Amino acid sequence: MMNSKEVVKATLQFKYPDRLAVDFPPEYGTDFKFINMRANPDYRPSKGKDEWNAVWDNIGISKLGEVKEFPLKSWDDFESMHIPDVTEDRRWEGVKENIENHKDKFTMGVGISIYERVHFLRGLENTWIDIYENTDYLCQLIDILTDMNVHIVERFASYGVDSLIFADDWGLQNSLMISPDKWREIWKPRYKRIYKAAHDNNMYTILHSCGDIRSILDDLIDAGLDCIQMDQQQNMGLEYLGKYKDRITFFCPVDIQNIFVKGSLDEIRRYCHTMFHALGSKKGGFMAKWYSDPVGAGHRREAIDVMCQEFLKISADVFGHSIVKY
DSSP states (O other): OOOHHHHHHHHHTTSOOSSOOEEOOTTTOBSEEEEOOTTOTTOOOSSEEOTTOOEEEOOSSSSOOEEEEOSOSSGGGTTTOOOOOTTOGGGGTTHHHHHHTTTTSEEEEEOOOSSHHHHHHHOHHHHHHHHHHSHHHHHHHHHHHHHHHHHHHHHHHHHTOOEEEEEOOOBOSSSBSSOHHHIIIIIHHHHHHHHHHHHHTTOEEEEEOOSOOGGGHHHHHHHTOOEEEOSOOTTTOHHHHGGGTTTSEEEEOSOTTTHHHHSOHHHHHHHHHHHHHHHOBTTBOEEEEOOSOHHHHTOOHHHHHHHHHHHHHHHHHHHSOOOOOO
16 A cells, blocks of 8 residues: 555645545544744744744634734835844754654645735735835845745755645635735746745645635646645635646645534535545545644534544545555
8 A cells, every 4th residue: 555655646646546645633644744944934823923023912712823013014124124044054953853753754844925924024904005006025025935935945855855835825705815916916926936946846835725716726726836725615616626626636624614613414524525526536636634723713523523534434435445543
């Protein structure tokens, strides 16, 4: 049988893995290992100040906080803004050893967001204004983040990491946050540069992005994205997303916003089957996962169990094997 690394690579390449690739809680098993720098500048604390001097707060039960004080309130402060140095050796201590301890896993090196980090620094409204009124400054900032990712790719590649992943939530409930044309003008070339660096270093590309991103899925594929990790699908529709079957790999739990919270256990079971057959097939293109902050998202333990068990049943039925627990 294929090991975890081989299963995931076969899935991404549509080359008939011998089972479903999954990322589940420890009792069900995972094929993946996240590899992070010892100190990633994109770290987002629930409370307190991050490396860029953004101040975060969290008053709920979610692991995620939100920025309450933005460090780059004015572009007048751009030249004096603190920019973390990702080339520092201290950030990479222990990374090689971490990879060597998980040789059979598919490793995902964590990069830096190039949209979310911008609005963590500027604020969301200012970022949207910058698209039209301060384009040059905005592009300079995104280029800094892009350069950081290219270095991260090259450093991870030197250790043998399999892929690059970072998060940029681009969607509202029923549309992109910004004009798709402005996304293509400003952000697409930067994604393309990062993804080319990854492919040039034999790494796959994975992006977490939630919300309605239908208007840029073609562009992300054109830019070099191999795998989209989306925790919501129902606001776009599985039928629509199924148009991208065989063009990109989907890495998803059952929709965390709707059916996972509101659906019965039988509805969750049925959704597992519908999603797998809409987005993947025996030759690959779909990987199942769980949402790792179930308390913050309001997920029931029995729902998590049902989802994991049903995907493992699908793996056994479709591929003839399910994951070995480890």
